[in-house]
Amino acid sequence: MRNNLLIFTLGFFIFPVLGWAQSAPDFKELLDSAMIRDSDLKMQTTQNKLTDLDEHKLKDIFLPTLEVSGQAGYLNATARLTSPEINLEPFIHIPQGSFNNNLNISGFSGIAKADAKMLLYSGGKVKYLKKAIQEKKMSEDILLEKTRDEVIANISKAYDQLALIHQSKKVLDESKKRLEINRKTADKALGYGLITPYDHKKIELAQAALNAKIVEYEGKKELLLTQLYIFTGIQRERLRMIEPVLRPVELLSPEKGIEQRAEIRALEHGITAADYKIKAEKTWKIPKVQLMASAYYIGLYGARVKTSENIIPAAPLIGYEGTKLDWRPTNINILPLITAGVGFKWDIFDGREGKHAEETARIGKEVLQNQKEDALKKLTLNLANNQTNYDIANAQIELKSKEKELAKNALVQAEKEFRYGMSKSSQLIEAESDLEAVELEYQNAVFNQRRAGIELMRSTQELDVAKLY
Template identity: 75%
Template sequence: MKEMLHLILLLLLFHSNSQAQSAPDFKELLDSALVRDADLRMQQTKNKITELDQQKLKDIFLPTLEASGMAGYMNATAHLISPEINLQPFLNIPEGKYNNNLNISGFSGLAKADAKMLLYSGGKVKYLGKALEEKQLSEKALLEKSQDEVVAIISRAYDQLALVHQSKKVLDESKKRLDANKKTADKALGYGLITPYDHKKIELAQATLDAKVAEYEGKKELLLTQLEVLTGITKDRLRQIEPVLAPITTTAPQKTIEERAEIRALDHGIAASDFKVKAERTWWIPKVQLMASAYYLGLYGSRWKTSGNIIPPIPSIGYPGRKLDWRPASLNVFPILRAGVGFQWSIFDGREGKHAAGLALIDREQLLNQKYDALRKLTLNQANNQSGYDIANAQIGLKKKQKELAQNALVQAEKEFRYGMAKSMQLIEAENDLEAAELEYQNALFNQRRAAIELMRSTQELDVTKLY
């Protein structure tokens, strides 16, 4: 049983290692790049601000509760002009008005709780909410555009790697032919059929070919580094990729320019500006709010006193009068409650609301101008991409024919060189022509793929499944 368990563990370990070391396909490269792309991540982070604004707008109707308090020493004096206490029905006291100062001092405490809740915003919150919804849709459309750009970048790097890989194969085949022709040249030199100069030409061609191989190896290493930075996949796995260039066949566009991400983003932006204009025009509509508050007032160790008598003197009985001098231990007033519905109506706001609505209209006009300009440029871009795609397809046929002619010419040159009917220079020229024709054919495939991808992007129809 233990041996079986060990065997299963070894198989699982071998499977995981083989998976970790297998060559990544294009989908894995793309998925890794989409996760790591800095511009895409920054845009996704910025989009979170809109989500927070939406939540903040929804929370505006939630009640708010504030509590505040204060404690300290109070000393207040009030100047009073009032009649004295009228005791005329009981005593013969003349009426009159007297100046008096009332002083209150002591330690005070105040606590207050306020609750508010917006009931009606005049429609401004509703329109701002719809504007934020349109803004979010606009940001999602731009996110699609950024994702397509990442696909184009990874596809280009992947195709460049394939171009280098195929070019290396072309050089390797050329090297094999030159090695075989070098052996023929060695025999011919021994028999005196060619001169040492002709023999050196073969050696020079081999050295030139070795330099090209080293150059392409450097380009491959640079591309591997680029893909490693973009995707985070190690070079050991990337080196196992053996891509092959093949032309991309596109179908007739199913979408129009108006369905591109940029135009959809501008359309949502224009809709958002329409709602913003409506929101700013609600400045004159009254806003309704529910309000409630509770107070506590306390006075401790206080003294209430007056500068003059509060009970006038009574000469008939010899009463000298009396001032107020009261020292209550504490005085508490609670609760003081207030609740009701209030409204705010900006009858004239100094034209601020009108200016804000005017700015919103200008923003809308700018977006309309941007859409007009974008439609013109994208229409020209589509026509240019279609023309480039047609030319690239024609170039593939031309370069394929040139490669076939160069192959036939090299076969003929090799026969003539083998029988001493041609010099080494003619053989080298034929070899170089074939090498150049094969490389140009691979470049034509690369250019055709770029043109096809850009044509699909021109109508936002980039289908990754058609690429590889």
């Protein structure tokens, strides 16, 4: 009893999971998987992180910085001193410069320094650069829309190609069934002597040709499954279960204009960013203000301070021989030595470097404006071309639909005439081939109409998956 309950419980939880794993993925799942795996999209998203980093760097530019440095070493310094005039007559009289004295300081030195700086005012440059980066970021985000639309178009094309193969296979299967029925009729007619063996062989040849087409379409299907697997990473076993149907796309007139295209909107934000960049470069002539503070420590260890000559001259009259300096202090320290204040930097003349940077920013803006003008011309022509292609594709569907009806009626008539011995097998095979060709052309017309519809939606940045599937 417990074993049965355990089996029932496991089956209740496991079988739905297995069933889902073996279900055919819908278009949304294909698209979501492709968005995650698309290399161009990932590369563009990664590249955009550099702009985010630039934005963070600008935010942090007003943060204080603290730098600590130090050094230790051996100090040996000698200073030459020229004696001044000493007149203590009648005891001492030393004319100025009568002797030179070398003062030597040696020992192990240590120096430590801490510098703190904080930018108070950048002349407005940081403010404008921050706005320029924000505009650049919006431009890059908009271009991601264009890349996503390209992913949608690629997945949609592969999906529709799979649907075209699927529908074509159905057409070929129907032809195969009809030829099988007609072959049985031909077998009877051959037995009654109503047709020749040659006419009978023609039907067998038509069946062989049809089987070759089926093998060809199966190969194309495997190629498309491989393509979808590369795009999405979904296993072929699940992809093979997809049975899509081709349906024409019904579109109304575009609600937006070409101004809504990602390229145009991205360029507009780029031009705005260039305006801010020009304003930022103009600030070269405005003084920058900075808060600064420093703290020092200076130490001398194992020091010796000595002179080569007497620091107090000899006085023979009173029996004084003079004294040299030879001092050995334990250590000498200067702590703390602190400086703090506000400093400014004003580039009155910088060799026209600021002027050149400003002019470079202006030229960059002109380039973007020219690109926008060129893009508007090309996109206007592209919209007109895609609208024409869509109208032609709709007309082709209507034409192929009528041709299909005529071919069906012709095949019914040919089958009746062949059944009653009023026509040869060649006429029946011709009617069957005509219907097969027209039905395949109709499916191709639907496929082409869907491609034209997608490109028309992309012309005005109105690509909507809900209208496609």
